[in-house]
Amino acid sequence: MRRIGVDVGGTNTDAVLVDTDRVLAAVKRPTSEDVTSGIVSALNALLDELGGDPGGLDGVVIGTTHFTNAVVQRRDLEHIGALRIGLPSGAALPPFADWPQDLAAHVSGRVVMVEGGHEYDGRPFMPLNESDVRQAAKRFQDEGIASVAIVAVFSPLTSECEERAAEILREVSPDIKLTLSHNLGRVGLLERENAALLNASLRRLAESTTLAFTEALDTSGIKAPLYLTQNDGTVMRADQAEAFPVYSFSSGPTNSMRGAAHLSGLSDAMVVDVGGTTTDIGHLKAGFPREANTVVEIGGVRTLFRMPDLLSIGLGGGSLVDTEHHTVGPVSVGYGLTSKALVFGGGQLTATDVGVAAGLSRIGTSPASTDSIDEPVISWAMNRIHEMIEKNVDRMKVDAAPLPLLAVGGGAFLVPDSIPGISEVIRLEHGSVANAVGAAIAQVSGEVDQVFSGLGREEALERASSIARNRAIAAGADSENLRVVDVEDLPLAYLPGDARRVRVKVVGETVSS
């Protein structure tokens, strides 16, 4: 497996070439306003390092915050149609019911609710009112709506109503872009609907973005399939990303943790990523970050996206050291580190300065400036920093057995060499481009989350695993090396017939070209 990984961050665009276990080249370039030219510049720099020839590539994987930013900043979103199938239930809470008003105003074109949907056990709730769907289709067409989200009650159980409605909409408008909510996951109508609505509103942007990425590859003369990373540490093909842009939300921290796992060769470890302002602490299990349990809000909209469970604390290389109150952070000089910190000739005492004074790092342009820091200050400040890291690592760690810890990011030298409950603190070469490495080595996944009734537990789990495997293969995974990374089953209170909700996730390497 030989891939280029690209991380398009807020400040830098990083690119790396990874061949199986080795990082062959790594570059950092400033991110550009138009995104594309920053990627082109990073790719060109990477090619230069490789003497112009990347060799045979299995793929280029891009991690981007583009779509999250579009929602957060309310730009480049499209006016969409919303078709909810489930009347006469749920009329009091129509689509967009819990959206921030300004975002809803940007996105909500036409909302239609019709009869249909299913019960928890797969019985029809109401027959689909096809003539109402047809009428809605004509209305969307008359109003020039090009993208529609279709959501039916209990569609994760049976997608019949959503599929039939999609057929009718396509009969009326063959070119209409459709987002069917059952493709976006879980039981929980409003949250699944929100994901579908966000996705529908990003379809046009997704199309132009993936086109720009493809053009960036062409300009650099790189010929390889294009992938985008998802928030669960796996990739999707560019054509899939065009249809499901929401899956790229918040993939950055995931890539960083996965990159750290890869660089170290460990699959179970704690990861501490010390940046300029904050430190992210996470727990890798089976090579993936543990997922958060809480409802995730994107731009103020509740969703059920898979997000890594990260603890972010206000400690970084740029954190201000307050000698009066004996505190470090949360205020940071941030991007001003290279002008404001003592070691860069500035006048502010930061965590980096203390680290340099303690002999942990040699960064900076005027190392002698740290001579002015009193010995007791160095000692209590380092103690305080170590204490903050130790305490929060313990909070995030869920296994009692000692685990190794991977220290990455520009401020990794602030992590102490020994931490209670940690078998070994490992500092990684290329740790500062862990994001791009994570993108380069991302896998593909298949997931299922569905209610099964009338089956025994084993049989239900078996059926779920088989659906997840097929989905992973459809997403581009090699069928030879699939592995199950997550299984959860939940018997349903009060429901008869041994009903249970089963969730299975399968991941695998992409098929080599």
Add this chain to the structure above:
Amino acid sequence: MREITERDLELLATGAWILGAGGGGDPYHSLLAMKRLYSSGTTTRLMDPDDLADDARIAVVSTMGAPLVGEERLTDPEVAARAVQMMEEYVGHGFDAVMSLEIGGSNSIQPFMVAAFTGLPVLDADTMGRAYPEAQMSSFAIGDLRPYPLTLADPRGVETVVSKVPTWKWMERVSRKICTEVGSTAATCKAPRTGREVKEWGILRTVSQAIDIGRAVHEARQSKQNPVQAVVDCEDGRILFEGKIVEVNRRTTEGFLRGSVELEGLEADKGHRMKLDFQNEFSIGWINEEPRVMVPDIITVLDSTTGEAIGTEAIRYGQRVQILVLRAPEIQTTPKGLEHVGPRAFGYDLDFESVFAEVQRT
């Protein structure tokens, strides 16, 4: 009588979810439905039990069913009101107020949805002081009040009246069957009560109690104080354990979500283990294999950082939580009360010992 603001409802939802003891369903959808009604000019009122005449007629309401179904078939205030209207048609008289069967979870908002459509005041009381899985665990059942009639409404126009049953257990069995048939969710109106019955057997001022708990949590979050400690101070409760979830076992037997979670201690509890059993709601907790907390004391699991309650269907491996215990309503700790909701009613051969009695002794 006082007016209930949108802010009161937000606080109520937070407090009621904590009183749910892990069950009762997340009140998020019900709260959202109320906010939409309020934004179009609706208001509701809360009535103190002291203002209730002995011969007043009170409707007792709840949504019955599986919380998971409620995640797809969203709650509808009009259907909640329809169940009450059906009861009026059946018994041939109107009502003076409406109250909730259980304050724990989403049913805390149910009477306000009815109030929004009927204009009735909501009575500051319920029959559980928390959430429980079955109808015979209500204080009206402890008081041996008449269990029938009961109405069930479904938005498709399936409307049922259970006109007579000999016991509360029969009511639970028959109504559960109907509820399952219409998709495991139905708006219900329980047996109507008189003002005298409510004052004698109801659990009074629990709406205000839930609002107070919610206010403590919200204010603590706003001022960056510990929200869990705020609930302890507000309710004179007790934090029994702090830890992370290391194991979750769930199974369904006799139609209930049963199971247990295991915690490994953090901070002061480092080195200790706790196990919590649940039957829809948390029922009993063991520290280092010794039973330390049990029903009817209210056992809740709160996220350590946000103070948000975590339900038994949502509790997961790896969560960092605090186990908070609140006092059971007095009626539930009487010998008759314990028959209905004590450890033996949940299948444990243990005598009830309150966490708070232990505190007084030491």
